[in-house]
Amino acid sequence: MSPKTSKASVNGRRGALTPGRIAVLVLAVLALIFIFENTRPTKIRLLIPEVTVPLWTALLAMGLIGALCGAHFVYFRKRRR
Template identity: 75%
Template sequence: MSRKTSKTSESVGKGEALTPGRIVVLALAVLALVFVFENTRPVKIRLLIPEVTVPLWTALLAMWAVGALCGASFAYVRKRRK
């Protein structure tokens, strides 16, 4: 094997530690943590009959998950029709 085609642990240096993709993921993680810590106050949510008190970030995360599931199911149904 030539040295150019094989990648060893020696060739992975600090220059490859911070790739653009890793920087974006790190920035999104920091923004998510800031969002959570800024939205910790409790809110009351009425679900048909019961009234639930949860932190605002939990309610927003739950609604994001519901929206993601609806979007994924819509995409799945649309893909199957083709």
């Protein structure tokens, strides 16, 4: 076994659904349902301009920004160790 190969990939459990992954999947599905149920137009003010967009667009954008920030935090936390 080479040093780059981990025990998880040898046992075939690397892609297994863990309770944490299931919880993240359920939360993601619930978030998407919530986002796409809110379709009415809403006004958003970005410093000076005011734009009218569907609420689902704003919610989806904020969710993606939050996910990117969370992924960035996890990436750098693991990298420092």
